[in-house]
Amino acid sequence: MTHKHAKTLPATPSAPKISDYYGCNVFGLETMKLLIPRETFRKVQEAVEKGERLDLEAANAVASAMKTWAISKGATHYCHWFQPLTGATAEKHDAFIDVTGQGAVLETFTGQMLVQAEPDASSFPSGGLRVTFEARGYTAWDPTSPAFILENTGGATLCIPTCFVSYTGHALDTKTPLLRSIEALNTAALSILELFKSDARKVFSTLGVEQEYFLVDQEYFKSRPDLLLAGRTLFGAASPKGQQLEDHYFGSIKDRVFAFMTDFESEAFKLGIPLKTRHNEVAPHQFECAPIFEEANVAVDHNQLVMDLMERIAARHGLAALLYEKPFAGVNGSGKHNNWSLGTDTGKNLLSPGATPQENLQFLTILTAIVKAVHDHSLLLRASITSSGNDHRLGANEAPPAIMSVFLGAQLTKVLADLEKGVTTKGTDPMWISFGIDKIPPVLKDNTDRNRTSPFAFTGNKFEFRAVGSSANSAVPVATINTIVANQLLETKKEIAAAMKGGKAFKEAVLEVLRKQYKQSKTVCFEGNNYSEDWVKEAKKRGLPNEKTTPAALKGFDLKKSVELFAKLGVLTEEESHSRYHILLEKYAKDIAIEAKLVGEMTMTLFVPAAVDYQNRLAAAVAAQKSLGVAVAAQASLLREVAGRVESALLGAASLNKAFEEADRVEDAAARAEAFCTKVKPWFEKIRTDVDALELLIPADSWPLPKYREMLFLM
Known part of the structure; x- marks a missing residue:
């Protein structure tokens, strides 16, 4: 019953249903089907599903429809979007x-323009696949x-979306090897499926990319040369409060962040990106989104678009989206x-192992091949x-270590161990977890727990590769997984x-092969x-x-067996x-070189001047008080510490x-990267130790940059 004095609150305006506008800015098959002739659409389907080449007549029809559709959406230009x-x-x-x-103009877009373009390749990395004048x-x-x-x-x-190759046909992008893989x-x-009488005619890798990121106020971002140019803070004393209270993960989302998220998601939905999840992450001002x-x-x-959208839409809200793996020391990356x-x-x-994975021979064959491939x-x-x-x-107790291992969970580990021994694994009844509260129904327990510390973990019906960095293009790790697994499946078939x-x-042969493969590769499980030292x-x-x-890790790309593997499967030529x-x-050396220049410049032009100014004021105060006979031992000690840190x-x-x-004089790429890693980079931490100590000694209003406590807690 409503109280007679109660006020009726205005109804919250309803947002449009996602399904009403989802994919509205995508020229997908459904849109194409409405706009091009049936026979042309069939050819496009064959190009998508079977890799058939599209003839020029069909390409012209698609291009014409695409142009009309794009102009109706307000587009005045087109581009070949590549990676x-x-x-x-x-x-x-x-x-x-x-x-x-x-002298008049007409809107034109032909099949040739759709299918192929010629950007200048001279300013993109090629690793020696072409010389500069071969553009x-x-x-x-x-x-x-x-x-x-x-x-x-x-x-x-x-x-x-396009592939990008050189004049000689070499791939200069990440998409081409991914498609080949x-x-x-x-x-x-x-x-493999043929052995098990499967009716499948196509197998493909599926992917769900969880994207973590930080948000900071844009004014703080612009005030930090290190964040602006290197993507991470090269200096910064830890905030008294960080993530130790464990209160940010899955916590309520701040209004300003929520406004960004809804704006960002709306743009993503228009592009047909099926974002499903959003939440606070572990560190302050750290968040995550994940798609279907x-x-x-x-x-x-879609993940490349997600990162682009994040940065652009964050700016609309006066925020900066940080995609770097470790923008702040002392909290999770x-x-x-x-x-x-x-x-x-x-x-x-x-x-998907099914209810009885021990009896699912096809699943066990593929699972064992994946374990062997990683090993x-x-x-x-x-x-x-x-x-x-x-x-x-x-390896920083927040992410998997640099050691690549596989987590399978107790049930599958037992199934494979029994397989190795030639023992039949008994099925288990479903297990339930009770809350001990009559009104709350029990929940069904999964067959495997989640091992958040494993770099490559089986999580029910997929493998979660957790070692990938937040700024990475997933095409590289996914193409690698596809390739090593494809190779092992071919070996298994043989x-x-x-x-x-x-x-x-047949069954005896399969079990014999699986037994042998698991025995050879179980050390990777x-x-x-x-995170523990015992595991190291x-x-x-x-x-x-x-x-x-x-x-050191990049040598994995240059191993003879790696080069031969990619070449054998047609993913990458030698x-x-x-x-x-x-x-x-080269990219690594350049990254460290940029950071080195920043460390030196910020030290000399920001921190040392601020510290010397405070040092001079402190010295004058100590001298004045000392002349009056006032005790200054503690102040003199502070002065010595500031002066010592400045000198250091x-x-x-x-x-x-x-x-x-x-390091800059070294020409060989491997030796140069090693020099920047072992000779240059160690100085960053040594200098930072002194500068961060000065930050805690110098008055806050004299410190030249925003502090961690501001960037991570004010928004």
Whole structure:
């Protein structure tokens, strides 16, 4: 019953249903079906599903429909949207116009413009695949990832996902190897499914990318040269309160953040990005969003768009989105968990064990192949996620270590252990967890717990690759997983065929091969705490690599067996593998060089002047009080500490400069990266120790930069 004096609150205006506008800026198959002739649509479907080449007539029809649709959405330009080896995306905008003989203009967009373009390749990384004066490169339409409209302030652009290759045909991007790996995986997986009489005609990797990020006020961001240019704070004393109260994770979302999230999600939904989850993460001002699974190629494109949208929309709200792996010391960094699985055109998830995994021979065959693939190529897998930023995060008791291991969970570990022994695993009844409260029904317990410390963990019907860094392009680790698994599935097929040729029945042959493979690779399986020192020691005993730095980890790309593996499966040529190795080495050296220059410049132009100014004021105060006979022992001690820290920081900056000059003279890419890693980078922490100590000694109003307590708690 309503009280007679109660006020009626105005109704909250209802937001439009997501389904009403989801994908409205995407030129997908559903839109295409309405706008192009039936026969042309059939050809496009075959291009998407079977990789058939699209003829020029069909391409012209698609281009015409795409242009009409894009212009109706406000687009004036189009671009071939591609992912060069910088790790980011690239685009060159061309207007939908052509000049007629009378000086008028017409909107034009042909099949040739859709299918192929020619951006200048000379300014993108190539790792020696071309010389600077050989500028020609080509982008080619990827029909498996739909075109989309990207709306910016004042305009809109039609973006066409494309591959990017050099004049000689070498891949200069991350999409091309990913697509090749998807084809290799399809071929290999189908060869296994044929053994089990599957009716599947296509197998593909699926992917769900959890994206972690930080938000800070844009004014703080602009006031920090290190955040602005390096993506992380190179200096900063810890805030008295960090994440120790464990009150931020899944906590209520601040209004300003919520406004950003809803705006960001709305734009993502328009682009057909199926974002499902949003929440606070562990560290202050750290957050996460996660989508529903998609085919891996589309999921990678969508994640690249997610990162772009985050940065642009955060700016609208006066915020800065930080995608770097470790922007703040002393609190958790950010990752990008890649949830990887295998799907079929018949709707099956090949990594779903079913109610009785011990009887699901097809599942066990694929599972064992994945374990063997990670075991045999663990350093390559480590190389696929390495970067200067991820080096700060891996192994820091907040993320998996640099040791690549596999977590399977108690049930599957027992199934494989029994398989190795030749023992039949007994089925288990479903287990329930009771809350002890009559009104709350019990919940069904999963077969596996979640091991948050494992880099590559089985989580029910997928593997979660948790070692990927937040700023990474997922195409690289996913293409690597696809490739190593495809290779092992082909080997498994050969071994089963050989066993059957030797007279064994099918089931007996499969079990023999699985038993052998698990025995060879079980050392990569670990069910315990990956953060512990005990695991580091145990992993060393097992012979598992533990490369903690990028220069060391990148050797995984340059191993003879890695190069041969990519070449054998047609994912990367030998030249393309070597080029990526060199590009990543150069990128690492450049990252550290930028940070080195920032450390030196900020020390000399911001911190030392502020400290010397305070030091002079303190010295004058001490001298004045001492002349009056006032006790100044504590103040004199403070003065000595400030002066000592200033002197130490100055000496450190000089040593850093010398180390930088020596490293900068090294020409060999591997030696240069190693020099910046071992000779230059150690000075960062030494200088930071002095500067952070000064931050806690100098008056807050005299400190030249925003502090951690402001950036992480004020918004």
